[in-house]
Amino acid sequence: MSLCDDVRSAAREILTHQEVTLISHIDADGIAGESILAQALSRAGIHHTSVFVRQLEPMTMRQVPEDKTFKLFCDLGAGQQNLLAERGLREEEVLIVDHHVSQPCEREYPQVNCLPHGFSKMSAAGVAYLVAMEMDPGNVDLSRLAVVGNVGDMMAREDCGLVGPAREIALQGAGAGCIEVISRDLNCYGTSTRPLHVCLAYNDDPFIPGITNNVNGALRFLQKLGIDLQTPEKRWLVWEEIPPVDKRLVTSSLVQQIISCGERADRLFSESYLFPGEAARTPLRNAQEFATLLNACGRWTRPRVGGAICRGDRGPAYREAEHMLTNHRAVIRDLLEYILNTGVRELSHIQFIHVGSRYPDTIVGIGAGMALSRLNMEKPILVMVEQPEDPALTKVSMRTTERVVGRGIDLQQALTTASAEVGGAGGGHRIAAGAFIPKESEEHFVNRVNQLISEQRCAEGQGHR
């Protein structure tokens, strides 16, 4: 059975039900995926309600109603099929729309999952979109949300753009006029909302000496090019507003700056995904910033606000999300300062810090990533935080750079191995990973991760000999 076959039978199955409960994850991908499926259901005249969970575990399973409704899991479920079996759910009342690794289970729940078909760079929102399109080709407008989910789950990060079926979705949206796909755009976050010099200074992939983490340096660099950086009313221009000829001047000068520092300039460019129907200079204009807005809603446990925005609310829900985004950024900035002021402890191959219970565990990964570009970027950073619901558990977030990943470092492998050894669990990507571990094993764990990273470095060194 191909992914197409699975998508077809999933759509057929969904359309036979009158009452559906959607269970989804509270991150950008989960919120986007839920909105895709919910809108496809509404348009098909199928009644539905939604439940959002941070993760599917015995405690949150209680939020899944024990009733006759068909249970549609999105962005979760594949790895927690035992929980569904424990609940006594039958195969015929469940469908899993996911992109995570499946867990073996005595019951085989029907699922549509891109991962076993070899598509590792597509998220749950992408899969949800394929199902929605199979239900009704009129759902092509939902391609925007699929792209937001994919980008939110960092599917475009490694290759500087989406690939495979996730990219097909973006192109399909472009064909329908709801997405603008820009190849070789500036690989920078905030191209729709941040003044260009701020946008450049906040970017650390690639790291540009004199510009990264240096707002004044970035401004001087741009001023020397002699292009207009402000409107006649003295409002700073964002990248999206810069005329093409000036854009080319900026990128070619950045390439020179990077090359003159002996670095490679290939990561300066990436494909970007814009939504021309949205208001200018808002985070709704591009997939990356839209995803951050949804993540902010999820991280402050208001996923439904994000869901309302995905369904088109540009009034109260959008204003509430903007507040959350502002708050989200303020707390992340505070965390960044805390890490830098407190200082990290360095081991031979990693650096780490414990932030106690000062910050919500949902943002420490982002803070870690931002702190890294101001620290020794050669050593992956590991941040530990207390779990509010369970003080016996510590949440671990780890981040590194594309450069270090290119040398064979795999944070997911290190955290998965080390956490399993102490009875915890981990997962993620090579560049960014997380884990839960028992509090009492923190010290041992950190040393073990250091050792695993050092082994990865050695293995890679041998590979080059």
Ligand SMILES: [Mn+2]
């Ligand atoms: Mn996901």
